[in-house]
Amino acid sequence: MRILVQKFGGTSVANLECMQQVKQKVLHARENGYKVIAVLSAMSGETNRLLNMAGQWSQCPDEAEVDALISTGEQVSVSLFAMLLQNEGIKARSVLGFQIPLKTNTAYSRARILDIRKDTLVELLEAHDVLAVAGFQGINDDNRITTLGRGGSDTSAVALAAALGCECEIYTDVDGVYTTDPNMCSAARKLDRISYDEMLEMASMGAKVLQIRSVEFAKKYKVPVRVRSTFTNDSGTLLTQEDSQMEAVMVSGIAYDKDQARITLRGVPDTPGVAASLFCPLADAGIVVDMIVQNPSLDGVTDMTFTVPRKDLTRALELVEKTRAEVGAKEVLHDLNVCKVSAIGVGMRNHSGVASKTFATLRRENINILMISTSEIKITCLIEEKYTELAVRTLHDAFGLDKDQSQAG
Amino acid sequence: MRILVQKFGGTSVANLECMQQVKQKVLHARENGYKVIAVLSAMSGETNRLLNMAGQWSQCPDEAEVDALISTGEQVSVSLFAMLLQNEGIKARSVLGFQIPLKTNTAYSRARILDIRKDTLVELLEAHDVLAVAGFQGINDDNRITTLGRGGSDTSAVALAAALGCECEIYTDVDGVYTTDPNMCSAARKLDRISYDEMLEMASMGAKVLQIRSVEFAKKYKVPVRVRSTFTNDSGTLLTQEDSQMEAVMVSGIAYDKDQARITLRGVPDTPGVAASLFCPLADAGIVVDMIVQNPSLDGVTDMTFTVPRKDLTRALELVEKTRAEVGAKEVLHDLNVCKVSAIGVGMRNHSGVASKTFATLRRENINILMISTSEIKITCLIEEKYTELAVRTLHDAFGLDKDQSQAG
Structure with missing residues (x-):
């Protein structure tokens, strides 16, 4: 039996005409x-409509009931x-989730998938040609409905494909993964293939094509995932394991993330444990700290700079001010007008010079680099927000992303 | 543990303010x-909204899917x-239904309850003070969601009370069961108590207070059911087993049903099997035939008259015309402007004279009786529709229903 999982998002099933396209x-x-398993x-709009109803009673309704509702x-x-x-x-x-069952842990509203009963699906597929499976939902050991968090249907689809050992197509309103945001750079080109790791870096930079968890799932279980458009016949972009062809390309994409704010704690006494006393309260408050830079200590005093999501800035500043008073640091500074720009590519593992090329390109355009962080397959620079478009375009051009490099390799 | 089942209908949970009343x-x-188990x-409006969505695709969508939807x-x-x-x-x-589980047969859209897991409910009630249980729904052996048919939440509530051996309150927008329709007769009086059998006869006459199946269920399992209003504090009407007090009253209520059409097959050869050849096709077509009268045969020829619901008249006439041709009867007549009026009371079992008093009352008002049928606790007359209100009022008066008879005994 040849099985294919196809996942369709909310805009793809928004109404009668859309559902016809899905059909x-x-x-x-x-x-x-x-x-076909159609997830x-x-x-x-429906999930928000339901959440608004829940919001009538309470600012923080019981998550188990919210999951039953949505x-x-x-x-x-x-x-x-x-x-x-x-x-x-x-x-x-x-x-439905409970009918498979798709078992999750009990973390309502952000449940993690524990197990999928493959036998049930195979039995149902023997008797039917298409199963319309409810995404986003599962059932926990208490026999209560759980949901997987926003975008969880992607994860449902990939998990089903993993359980059945088949390919997964994710249909959305774009026709694939691009070398960069086409709205920012008209030379952006659709990628035929991208590695899981590159996609993870793209997603962590706010690329909205796929939810990070679904990519992690795909990577873990080596599920081939194809991102396609519901509204065209394009073959889309295949997420897959790295291969030599991919590694031949230095940089696969340029990503950016404007949802950042920078905080600097100045004049910190450089004693053991000071980083913990700064970052533990932030972690406890659920604030995701991203780039972190600590200047070399001078006279036993240092500066610590880091970025947080903009929505968390106010809460973060309150916590950091408390730490400042405790550790006797000098002052807290912050800046909202910043943006992260990254060059991403598994080829970096084998190619040197990506970092230097990135810095040189930005310098040529007189773009000041505020912070730098690197991973094995990513170079990220924090820059002033006003230079975002310029930085994305020139880096896209510098790494030749407007041309198909798989041939050039 | 003292348990009470309370059932609230759609108008009781229509919006925020209503739900506050339910609370x-x-x-x-x-x-x-x-x-409390709140069913x-x-x-x-929600069920109809969902059914309309299903109606987009098909006139007769798959009932299993309709049940999952609604x-x-x-x-x-x-x-x-x-x-x-x-x-x-x-x-x-x-x-939810599957969480109890409330097991039903597989008759989607009109499922019958087979079993309710009492243990689960008791366990949940030990940990919670109130369970909000979804009415109308169950789960079948295929692990698929079923629904119990329109008004099925009443049946859910009574069945839960039966399983737990407790009383059931049915909240609705009227404050109890009346001696007759208050819109028709201003002297109508709310009954404090009514027997299951009387309620069944009332419900079969189209009284919309309770669904027939829920009353049958209550009778079978001897569940005390109290009909109350969500919007007042009245103690409502208690449905219960007959007792001597009830039997002391000749007639408990006057019901009427305008949803009737009369069909007469004239000049039928009076041979064995002719009734079967008339009524079997109607039954096969799902048409409920109610009153049936066969005139005494004269010269081997008879007339057969019966009533059907008005909505089924056209279909019924087609089938009867077919039978007429087959059996060689003379003609088919029909009349839409008819109404059934009934006097109902368990006291009839012990009192004579109810029938004669009914006929005499109607005669006094010059209301012609077109058909008569009787059961152990009901006298029904088919009359011309235009006399409905007059018949209801005068019968209500003749049997003294404006006065509390439980004292008068």
């Missing part, structure tokens, strides 16, 4: 001989879609 | 020392209501 994608896979999200969104999508397919004479049915 | 009823029961319907209505109600209670500091949670 075409499913029928096409059927024509190619696949049994659907709630119709766009999981109805996917239930509506899959039952309607199953009816649509049946109406075309296709053997289809809806499948 | 008061639950809190009141809590104050009286009860653990909720979908918010009014059961979300109750799921939304119970999760929102659990949140509301939690917000008041009450230990509450939602419970």
Whole structure:
């Protein structure tokens, strides 16, 4: 039995016309001989409508009840879609999380998948040609409905494909993964392939194509994931393991993230434990600290600079001010007008000179680099926000991303 | 542990303000020392909204999928209501059909309850003060969601009370069961008590207070059911087993049903099997035939008259015309402007003269009786529709229903 998992997001099932498009994608896979698992999200807007209802009573409603509430969104999508397919004479049915079951831990609203009963799916696929599976939802050991967090349907789809050992197509409103944001740089080019690690770095930079967790899942279980558009026939971008062809390319993409704020704690006495006393309270408050730079100590005093998501700036500043008073540091500075720009590519592992080329390109445009951080496959520079577009374009150009490099390799 | 089942219909949970009223009823029961099972319907209009969505694709969508779709209505109600209670500091949670489980047969859209796991409910009630249980829904042996048919939440509530051996309160927008329709007769009086059998006869006459199946369930398992209003503090009407006090009253209520059409097959050869050849096709077509009268045969020829629901008249006439041709009967007549009026009371079993008093009352008002049928506790007359109000009022008066008869005995 050849199986294909296809995942369709909220905009793809928003209404009657959209669902017809989704139907075409499913029928096409059927024509190619696949049994199809169509993982659907709630119709766009539905989850927010339900959350607003929950918000009537309380600012922080019980998460178990919120999950029971919002999981109805996917239930509506899959039952309607199953009816649509049946109406075309296709053997289809809806499948909910508890019916598989797709078991998760008990972390309501952000549950993690523990187990998927493969046997049930195979049995159902023997009796049906298409299963419309509710994304985003599972069931925990208490027999209560859980949800996987925003974008969790991507994770559902990849996890189902992992369980069944098949490929997963993620349909969205873009036709693949680009070398950079096409809205920022008209020379942006769609990638035919991208490695899991590169996609993870892209996603962590705020690229909205795929949820990070789904990519991690795909990487862990080596699930081939193809990102495609519901509204075109383009073959999209394949997420896969690295291969030599990929490594031949120095840089695969340029990403940026404007959702950053920089905080500097100046005049910190450089004693053991001072970093912990600064960052532990932030971690406890659930604030994700990203880039961290500590200047070399001078006269036993140092500066510590780091970035946080903009929405968390106010809370972060309160906590940092408390630490400042405790450790006897001089002052707290912050800056909202910053942006991270990254060059990403698994080829960096084998190519030298990516960092220097990045710095030289930015210098040529007189863009000042405020902070630098690097990973094995990424060079990130924090710059002033006003230079974002200029930086993205010139780096895209400098690394030749407007040309198909898989040939050039 | 003292347990009370309270059922609230769609108008009772229609919006924020209504749910606050429901909350008061639950809190009141809590104050009286009860653990509460609140059985909720979908918010009014929600089931129809979902059915309309299903109607987009097909005139007769798959019933299993329709059940998966419309059961979300109750799921939304119970999760929102659990949140509301939690917000008041009450230990509450939602419970869905599959979580109990409330097992049904596989007859989607009109499933019958087979079993309710009492242990789960008791365990949940030990940990919570209020369970918001989704009405109308269950789960079958295929692990698929079923629904119990329109008004099925009443049946859910009574079945839960039967499983737990406790009383069931059905909250609605009227404050109890009346001697007759108050819109038709201003002297109508609310009954403090009514027997299951009387309620069944009332319900079969179209009284909308309770679904017939829920009353049958209550009768079978001897569940005390109290019909009350969500919007007043009236003690409502108690459905219970007959007792001597009830039997002391000749007639408990006057019911009427305008949803009737009369069909007459004239000049039928009076041979064995002719009734079967007339009524079997109707039954096969799902048309409920109610009153049936066959005139005494004259010269081997007879007339057969019966009533059907008005909505089924056209289909019924087609089938009867076919039978007419087959059996060689003379003609088919029909009449839409008819109404059934009934006097109902368990006291009839012990009192003679109810029938004659009914006929005499109608004659006094010059109301012609078109057909008569009787059961152990009901006298029904088919009359011309235009006399409905007059017949109801004069019968109500003739049997002294404007006065409390439980004292008068």
